[in-house]
Amino acid sequence: MKHLLVAMILLTSAAFAQSGAALYQQCQGCHQPNGAGIRGVFPPLAGHVPEILAARGGRVWIIQMMLYGLSGEITVGGVRYMGVMPGYRHLSDADLAALLNHISTQWGNRFPTGQRPFTAAEVQAQRAKTMTAAQVNAARRALGLR
Numbered sequence: 001m002k003h004l005l006v007a008m009i010l011l012t013s014a015a016f017a018q019s020g021a022a023l024y025q026q027c028q029g030c031h032q033p034n035g036a037g038i039r040g041v042f043p044p045l046a047g048h049v050p051e052i053l054a055a056r057g058g059r060v061w062i063i064q065m066m067l068y069g070l071s072g073e074i075t076v077g078g079v080r081y082m083g084v085m086p087g088y089r090h091l092s093d094a095d096l097a098a099l100l101n102h103i104s105t106q107w108g109n110r111f112p113t114g115q116r117p118f119t120a121a122e123v124q125a126q127r128a129k130t131m132t133a134a135q136v137n138a139a140r141r142a143l144g145l146r
């Protein structure tokens with residue numbers, strides 16, 4: 001009986017593995033439900049995530065950003081931001097992949113030609129780095145985003 005109960009709980013939690021849309025509820029207070037952000041305060045994800053993905057090294061960088069956060073000055077579309085983005089390394093590899101796939105395909109965003117959806121293994125590969133949010137910002141400079 002006890003085993004049956006445990007099996008049922010395991011099955012239920014697998015069936016309700018979080019979707020990217022559900023996970024994005026944790027982001028929308030800042031980046032907004034429509035991904036537009038708030039000019040000068042929270043950068044937009046709509047129209048911007050594909051730019052990050054298309055930059056050389058951008059795909060690995062955005063995984064690191066999700067894990068370790070980002071702080072200090074950045075520029076998006078010529079607008080300056082100087083905030084703090086919390087890291088989400090408490091989320092599972094599968095959840096982070098789902099979240100990245102969500103923001104890469106919402107609001108008219110699309111993966112650049114030739115790029116496939118994020119996988120949990122791809123996220124897992126960046127876990128050993130343990131960067132600070134400031135180091136993530138320094139790494140962002142190499143992407144050449146404006």
Ligand code: HEC
Nearest residue numbers: 026027030042043070071072073074076081082083084085
């Ligand atoms: C508390 C507010 C807040 C929350 C919650 C938040 N972000 Fe952010 N996010 C920011 C800020 C502020 C920045 C820019 C940081 C800076 O200025 O250095 C940012 C940056 C980003 C960037 C990088 C943009 C770039 O060009 O470098 C992405 C991608 C992103 N956030 C996605 C997300 C996702 C996905 C979530 C939910 C899991 C999320 N954010 C949750 C505030 C937030």
